[in-house]
Amino acid sequence: MSGSVSALRAIAITHRLLVRQLVTKGRIAALLGVGVIVSLVVALVSRAVGEDESAEEALEVGIEVMSNLGFTIVVPIVSLVFASAAFGDLKEDGTLVYLWLRPMDRWPIAVGGWLASVSVSLPVTLVPLTVAALIADVGSELVWATVLACVVGNLAYSAVFMLLGLLTKNSVVWGIGYILIWEGLVAGISGVGEKLAIRGYTRSIIAEQTGVDLYLGDLSLGIAIVVPALVVVAAVVLSTLRLRSLDVA
Amino acid sequence: MSAPESSLEPPPAPPPVSTARPIVEVQNVTKSFGDVVAVSDVSFTVGPGVTALLGPNGAGKSTLFRMLCGLTAPSRGTVRVLGEKAREHRNVRGRIGLAPQQDALLDRFTAYEFVELAGRTHGVADPSGQARQSLAYVDLDPEDPKRVGAYSKGMRQRVKLAAALVNDPDLLILDEPLTGLDPVQRNRMISLFHDLGDGGKCLLVSSHVLDEVARIGSNVLVIAQGRLVASGDYRRLRELMDDRPHRIRVHSDDARKLASALIGRGVADGAAVRENALLIDTLNVDRFGRSIAPISAELGIRLREVVPTDDDLESVFRYLVERR
Numbered sequence: 001m002s003g004s005v006s007a008l009r010a011i012a013i014t015h016r017l018l019v020r021q022l023v024t025k026g027r028i029a030a031l032l033g034v035g036v037i038v039s040l041v042v043a044l045v046s047r048a049v050g051e052d053e054s055a056e057e058a059l060e061v062g063i064e065v066m067s068n069l070g071f072t073i074v075v076p077i078v079s080l081v082f083a084s085a086a087f088g089d090l091k092e093d094g095t096l097v098y099l100w101l102r103p104m105d106r107w108p109i110a111v112g113g114w115l116a117s118v119s120v121s122l123p124v125t126l127v128p129l130t131v132a133a134l135i136a137d138v139g140s141e142l143v144w145a146t147v148l149a150c151v152v153g154n155l156a157y158s159a160v161f162m163l164l165g166l167l168t169k170n171s172v173v174w175g176i177g178y179i180l181i182w183e184g185l186v187a188g189i190s191g192v193g194e195k196l197a198i199r200g201y202t203r204s205i206i207a208e209q210t211g212v213d214l215y216l217g218d219l220s221l222g223i224a225i226v227v228p229a230l231v232v233v234a235a236v237v238l239s240t241l242r243l244r245s246l247d248v249a
Numbered sequence: 250m251s252a253p254e255s256s257l258e259p260p261p262a263p264p265p266v267s268t269a270r271p272i273v274e275v276q277n278v279t280k281s282f283g284d285v286v287a288v289s290d291v292s293f294t295v296g297p298g299v300t301a302l303l304g305p306n307g308a309g310k311s312t313l314f315r316m317l318c319g320l321t322a323p324s325r326g327t328v329r330v331l332g333e334k335a336r337e338h339r340n341v342r343g344r345i346g347l348a349p350q351q352d353a354l355l356d357r358f359t360a361y362e363f364v365e366l367a368g369r370t371h372g373v374a375d376p377s378g379q380a381r382q383s384l385a386y387v388d389l390d391p392e393d394p395k396r397v398g399a400y401s402k403g404m405r406q407r408v409k410l411a412a413a414l415v416n417d418p419d420l421l422i423l424d425e426p427l428t429g430l431d432p433v434q435r436n437r438m439i440s441l442f443h444d445l446g447d448g449g450k451c452l453l454v455s456s457h458v459l460d461e462v463a464r465i466g467s468n469v470l471v472i473a474q475g476r477l478v479a480s481g482d483y484r485r486l487r488e489l490m491d492d493r494p495h496r497i498r499v500h501s502d503d504a505r506k507l508a509s510a511l512i513g514r515g516v517a518d519g520a521a522v523r524e525n526a527l528l529i530d531t532l533n534v535d536r537f538g539r540s541i542a543p544i545s546a547e548l549g550i551r552l553r554e555v556v557p558t559d560d561d562l563e564s565v566f567r568y569l570v571e572r573r
Contacts, residue, residue, distance in 0.1 A: 004340060005372040013369055020357065094353030098412070101318055101335075102370040103343030248320040249351065 010104040014112025015119065017099065018086050022120050031078050031124050038069045039132030062138040063145075063212045070129045071149055071202040076183070078125050079157035080175040083117035087239075088165030094249045101248070110162075110239040114232070117158040126150045145209035153202040156228035159235035160198070166242040187216060201228050271296055272420055272451040273317060278326035280312050287312040289475040290326070295453060299446035299466035301483070302455040309475040310455040311350050314422050317453070318347050330420055343371055346418035348409040350425045350455075356398030360384060361391040364411045371416035383411040386441060388434070402429030410438065421445065421452045427461055439464050494518065495534040499527040499541070500554040507550050516540045528558075 005013070042065045090096035099109060126147065133146040164178075165171040187197035194200050200216045204224040207217030219227075271294035280288040288309040304310045315321045316328045319336030328334065333341045355363055364383050368376030381391045387407035397408050406429050413421055423442075427435050442465060446452050454465050462469055463483055471479040471486065479486055501507050504527040508520035511529060516537050519530035531537045534557075545552050 004343060005370065009369075009372075013366075017355075017366065021355070094349070094351040095355055097320060097347065097349055097353075098355065098367065099370065101320065101342055101345065101347055103339045103372055104370065105339060247322075248315070 004103040007105060007108040010108035011112040011115065013104075014099065014109050015116045018113055018116035019119055021089065022082050022085060022116060027081065028124065031081060032128070035074055035078070035125060035128035038074050039128040039135070042066050042069060042129075042132040043135035059138040059142065059210065060212050062133075062136040062142055063206055063210055063214065066129070066133065066136075066142065066146060067203050067206055067214055067217070070125075070132070070146070071153055071206070072179075072183070072199060074129065075125050075150060075153040075202065076157050076179045076199070077176075079117065079121045079154055080161045080172060080179065082121045082124075083114075083158040083161035084165035084171035084175055086113040086117045086162050086165060087243075088171045091166065091246075091249075092169070096246075097248050100243070100246070106243040107236070107240040109243055110236050113239070114159050114162050114236055117162055118154055121158055122151065122154045125154060139210075141210040142206075145206045148209065149202040149205040152205060152225060152228050153198060156198045156201070156231045159232040159239075163235045163239045163242065166239055166246065195227075198228060198231065201225075272331055273453065274327075274329040274332075275313075275317070276327045278313075278316060278323045278328055280309075280316060280321065281324045286475055288316070288323075288472075291472070291475075291477045292326075293470055293477060293480055295451060295468075295470075297446070297449050297451050298468065299442050299452045299454060300468040300470060301462040301466040302453055302470045302472060303457070303459070303462045304455070304472035305457050308457075308472045310457075310472055311424055313472065314347070314349075314424050314453070314455065317420075317422060318342075318345055343416060344419045346413035346416060346421045348406075348413040348421075348423045348426050350428075352402070352405060354397045354405055354408060357396055359395065360389050360393055360397055360400070360404075360408045360411070363397055363408055364391075364415050367412040368415045373416055376415070379415050379417075380411070383414040386414055387411045388437065403431060403434055406430055407434070407438075419451060421450055423452065423454045425455055425457070427456065427458075435461075442466075494530050494532050495537075496558045497529045497531065497534075497537065498554070498556045498558050499529060499552065500525070501527065501545065502551045502553070503548075506548060507545060510544055510548055511537075511541070514540070514544065516544070 042062065045061060045065045087096065090099065129146050129150055130143060133143040136142060161171070161175050164175055168174050182193065183197045183199040186193035187200060188194070194216060197216070201219060201224040203214050203217035204219035205221060206212075207214040208219075208221040208224065273293075273295040275294070276292050278288060278291045279286065291309075291313065302310050302313070312321070316323050317330060317335065319328075319330075319334060319342065322336055330341055331344055335341045335345060355366070358366065361380055361384065365376050365380035368379045368383075373379050384391045387410050389404065389407055389411060397405060400408065406426060410423070410426055413423065427438060430438060442452055442454060446466070452466075456462050456465060467483050469480065469483045469486055470477060499507065504522045504525060508517070508522065508527050508529075511517040512520055516533075517529045517531050521528045529537065541555060542552065
């Protein structure tokens, strides 16, 4: 009666299951709250500056605030919360067995997990940050830059943090360590560190799209999109290998 | 069920249970977690029918089951299910049904949703119909809107069983499946196990309760301290255990006088007095039971308490492992 499950079907089943597991009222409320607060700060600061300064200076301030709050805190933290929980929660509470001991290849499970993380974290971050960019009212460049950087950042962070959830027990702690220490400190003082920080790519997208110079934002748009895409592929491949070698409780 | 031809041997060298058509083949399997050896050099084969895996908590039963399912790899040796390694062959994973020991379920799902999901992840042709049928097997209502997170322990056990059955597996691995069930449910589930075994399925059912094992299956594998200490027919195991020396604690108002009378009349094989309690060793517990009251009455000794101290499963395993 049992048969093997096709790759597409396995992706769809995993995606549906994990989205349902990830979306809890508490998580969504808390993270949306953070997103809304950050958006309000971005919007208020930009508008306040805009009243006293020129349009160009207002744009620069809006971009700086958006980059520092939106893409340094909101996008990575929201992605971390959902992506690390995608398999991390199942691994910890012993329910991964209901996905693992099935006639399904491992890679569709990894892809389904990544898509589930993105499906939840992208709307939670994209909506408030885009609204903030609109309220800031400093030009359509910031709106489009925000949308693109948000999509790229979510895709890349979700893949990396999903892998982290499979590799470590305290993935949220390790993830916050990466965001604060690696992206916050090491990336600023080391060339290699900068290349290995997703934040550099999202900031580069903002800088490239708006024409405003940003700290850690000196990569071309092509590189800022292609490298995170490669990061996604690498993280999903490593997650697949981890699922194969994992000891399941 | 075609019962494996087997013979129960005393330790220290348990033989494998041999079968004509092995579904499970375990050869010299050892599993270590750091310095802790959970399973040590275990070998056996199991064919269709119900086989009970008996062992105290922490004996290595769940680790053995996890290796059979491919959930963890053995440190040494080979484990094959239907001729393949479940960890490496996805089609084999589709022919296994596992009800794990841990209580974890997807708590936000209803029983129907959970079992239907199990069907879809197994690629069954009609997951909805199969889920309803599996839930009916375990006396659960597919229309129940309650989430499994709100279920009692017994109901959760039955949900796990239904999920394990949904793909009509060739090998059913049930880790302590009767825990939390009331007596009526236990009887129902044991009957279901036998029906499935009679239908040609291979069922491996673990338990740490001796009397439960007697009803689960006539074929037993006994595991203790990570080693397979006995295997074969349950009745032979029971006889072996009944032959072991029993220790009984007797509280009376004259322990020494009673001890010498019991030994003098051959009712006890050994006696010791500790903290006013008389500890009796006897190979014939039935005779001891019949004799202790008349002898005490004859001597004018008042009995306060007669308690067997080693009727627990641990002592049975200790005897099988160490012969003491």
